[in-house]
Amino acid sequence: MQSERLERALQDGLWALPEGRTAVYRPRIGDDLSALPKERVVVLTGFKPDHDHFAALGYAVEPAAPYAAALVCLPRARAHARSLLAEASAAVVPGGSVVFDGQKTDGVEAIIKELRGLVALGEVLSKAHGKLASFPAGPELAHWSGQESQIEDGFVTLPGVFSADAADRGSMLLASLLPAKLGPKVVDLGAGWGYLSRQILARDGVKRLDLVEAERDALDCARRNVDDPRAQFHWADALKFRPESLVETVVMNPPFHTTRTAEPTLGLAFIAAARKMMAPDGVLYMVANRHLPYDDALEAAFLTVEQIGADSAFRVMRAAKPRRKS
Structure with missing residues (x-):
């Protein structure tokens, strides 16, 4: 995730951060979340080094749904990206913002193309070789849920x-x-x-x-x-x-x-x-x-x-x- 895109989205009003908890899915060591209020952020990742890193920084790391909003840091694997977006959409209160961020080299443009026919996708912010966008949480992505x-x-x-x-x-x-x-x-x-x-x-x-x-x-x-x-x-x-x-x-x-x-x-x-x-x-x-x-x-x-x-x-x-x- 690029902090420049997150900061720009908040500054330009592309993402109006609500009151209440914001879930951040799959940030990696080195990702800068300082644009978000730490006391209202819950970091959700199954990768132990990243989990321990953000816990050491003082972030909550235990699930606490429902959330007022979510930020999904898209992974490279498309099936995994889809499942995370579905998980976030189900965990955020209906109509709350699900924001996602990803690099072009990791397939964010393909995800955007797929989402356009499924959700009410907001304005797409392009910066630093990546893209950020949002959509309202709802049941539309239930079929993307990770299936074994x-x-x-x-x-x-x-x-x-x-x-x-x-x-x-x-x-x-x-x-x-x-x-x-x-x-x-x-x-x-x-x-x-x-x-x-x-x-x-x-x-x-x-x-x-x-x-x-x-x-x-x-x-x-x-x-x-x-x-x-x-x-x-x-x-x-x-x-x-x-x-x-x-x-x-x-x-x-x-x-x-x-x-x-x-x-x-x-x-x-x-x-x-x-x-x-x-x-x-x-x-x-x-x-x-x-x-x-x-x-x-x-x-x-x-x-x-x-x-x-x-x-x-x-x-x-x-x-x-x-x-x-x-």
């Missing part, structure tokens, strides 16, 4: 979760290369909706599996997809999570972008986090895009590192015996 999908092998997913249509290629490659036996305590770091976790629990030797996932919707899916008493579910920032005790195995397919641009620092941070939670004889199994520069970080974090498989897009690394650092 059941995909191959009975997995349940929701709009907006990573790889909602099928298990991603990297995770399938990693699963095919996991050994027949794993350590007794395992962490699936960035577990998503549970594809890898189910594969892990099918291996011998596993007595406990911690599923760590920052996206609440994905973790809710994982709770349904992984029905096993050995599984423990954690809505947590993978970079800050610490297990109850050091673990023998970490399995991960770390994210490498939060926008359209690749950000290898995310994967590097996952490697550092994995090292800290592992026992001295621990083993990491990691899949990543072939072009990402993780080799030096793995060598610095583990005593032994080897590639155990690859295809044209991904490679799977096995790293053992984490180095102890201060």
